[in-house]
Amino acid sequence: MNYLFLQKNWRMPVIIGLIFVLSGFLLWATVIRTPAYAVYVDSEKKFTIKSQDQAEKILADIKSEQQQKCQQKLELTNKVEYNRVFAHRQDLVAETKMKAELTEALNFKTMAAAVVVNGKTVAYVNTSTEAKKLLAKLKKDFGQVEEGEKLLSVAFDEKVTIKEQKVNASKVSSVDGAYEKIITGTDNPQKYIVKEGDSLWLIARRHDMYVDDIVRANNLKSEDLSLDQELILVTSKPYITVVAKVEGERIETIPYETKVIVDKNSATTVRVKEAGSNGEKKVLYIATKCNGVVEKKDIKEETIIKEAVARVMIKGSKVANVASRSGGSGSLDWPCYGPVTNYFRSGHSGIDIAPRSGTPIRVADAGYVTFTGYQGGYGNFIIIDHGNGLVTRYAHCSSINVSKGQTVSAGTVIGAVGSTGRSTGPHLHFEVLSGGSFVNPLSYLR
Numbered sequence: 001m002n003y004l005f006l007q008k009n010w011r012m013p014v015i016i017g018l019i020f021v022l023s024g025f026l027l028w029a030t031v032i033r034t035p036a037y038a039v040y041v042d043s044e045k046k047f048t049i050k051s052q053d054q055a056e057k058i059l060a061d062i063k064s065e066q067q068q069k070c071q072q073k074l075e076l077t078n079k080v081e082y083n084r085v086f087a088h089r090q091d092l093v094a095e096t097k098m099k100a101e102l103t104e105a106l107n108f109k110t111m112a113a114a115v116v117v118n119g120k121t122v123a124y125v126n127t128s129t130e131a132k133k134l135l136a137k138l139k140k141d142f143g144q145v146e147e148g149e150k151l152l153s154v155a156f157d158e159k160v161t162i163k164e165q166k167v168n169a170s171k172v173s174s175v176d177g178a179y180e181k182i183i184t185g186t187d188n189p190q191k192y193i194v195k196e197g198d199s200l201w202l203i204a205r206r207h208d209m210y211v212d213d214i215v216r217a218n219n220l221k222s223e224d225l226s227l228d229q230e231l232i233l234v235t236s237k238p239y240i241t242v243v244a245k246v247e248g249e250r251i252e253t254i255p256y257e258t259k260v261i262v263d264k265n266s267a268t269t270v271r272v273k274e275a276g277s278n279g280e281k282k283v284l285y286i287a288t289k290c291n292g293v294v295e296k297k298d299i300k301e302e303t304i305i306k307e308a309v310a311r312v313m314i315k316g317s318k319v320a321n322v323a324s325r326s327g328g329s330g331s332l333d334w335p336c337y338g339p340v341t342n343y344f345r346s347g348h349s350g351i352d353i354a355p356r357s358g359t360p361i362r363v364a365d366a367g368y369v370t371f372t373g374y375q376g377g378y379g380n381f382i383i384i385d386h387g388n389g390l391v392t393r394y395a396h397c398s399s400i401n402v403s404k405g406q407t408v409s410a411g412t413v414i415g416a417v418g419s420t421g422r423s424t425g426p427h428l429h430f431e432v433l434s435g436g437s438f439v440n441p442l443s444y445l446r
């Protein structure tokens with residue numbers, strides 16, 4: 001009993017004391033205010049701080065940070081003012097937060113050099129000297145010639161001028177930044193990191209682009225990619241087009257022709273009577289390159305160094321009979337393996353198989369080479385007659401290993417997958433003709 005009474009007596013003062021402490025704290029936090037400074041940017045109250053010195057120090061820090069990025073003197077365009085106020089302690093802004101907010105709110109102007117293309121400013125760099133350096137670098141990079149070529153002229157296709165003017169400091173780029181912006185035609189190009197198994201063609205397909213556009217945007221010299229290589233994916237046009245005219249000289253092969261003489265008495269299949277030999281000619285050309293890509297090539301002069309000598313073949317007529325019965329086997333082997341990216345349909349006379357560029361192409365069956373060479377949209381093109389009414393054709397090859405008139409046994413490597421002719425990326429356009437008409441290759445491939 002006594003014990004309980006004592007306990008009650010002891011409880012009360014403690015509770016009352018706690019109420020005092022709590023209400024004192026609440027009073028301090030909600031009513032009592034502390035002297036402080038309100039910071040105004042262009043007459044708009046931004047935040048409240050402890051002292052003016054603190055704000056001025058931060059302002060100076062921001063200015064010197066911005067100044068490091070620019071070569072010319074910075075000028076603050078905003079009006080920053082302070083006003084003495086009393087503020088709640090919890091409303092005072094911490095130094096890091098104040099710095100971030102002030103950086104956001106302030107604008108610095110500086111003198112810079114604008115690169116103006118056809119009247120429109122495309123980039124700002126620090127000085128006219130930097131702008132001139134940038135333009136010279138564009139001409140130098142895209143005016144490079146290949147072996148045997150001589151640079152005739154290099155110029156911009158657009159009217160490009162440099163204009164000094166006062167701009168917002170945040171718009172000024174480094175020379176490298178401005179260079180990238182000018183050749184990609186955008187501020188913020190989409191980037192892509194090359195992964196295992198990628199090819200330019202696959203990347204282009206996935207991003208709904210053409211290989212040519214990727215080659216152009218990245219100024220690629222070959223289609224070989226390396227792992228983790230960074231590619232810029234843009235379809236937009238560069239702001240400046242560097243037009244380089246070059247004169248070049250190269251030695252070209254004149255392929256020999258094959259004449260076939262049918263000999264009824266000959267028992268052999270196909271026999272070479274006279275081995276042909278390729279000729280050679282010297283070609284003088286003028287090429288126009290736009291940002292490094294050949295747009296036009298005019299032949300100025302051709303001089304034959306050595307005439308081609310035709311190859312003469314004797315084909316026994318008995319062979320023709322045999323061939324018509326059992327020349328090729330009638331079913332075809334896949335010339336190469338890869339994703340089939342386009343099927344046989346109206347307007348597409350074959351199938352497209354797309355392994356990596358350079359993959360060997362094997363003849364689909366034994367046969368006789370009736371054509372090799374460059375043929376318009378087909379690019380490097382091979383035609384094989386299998387002697388049983390079937391003809392197979394191979395387009396866009398990067399190289400050709402056989403020549404017209406040659407007989408090839410099943411599985412022979414006749415060329416390599418490429419992207420010559422009208423092609424959006426490395427692939428084999430494979431056609432099958434039966435009795436002279438295009439047929440679906442998938443009905444023959446096994």
Ligand SMILES: [Zn+2]
Binds near residue numbers: 350
């Ligand atoms: Zn095709």
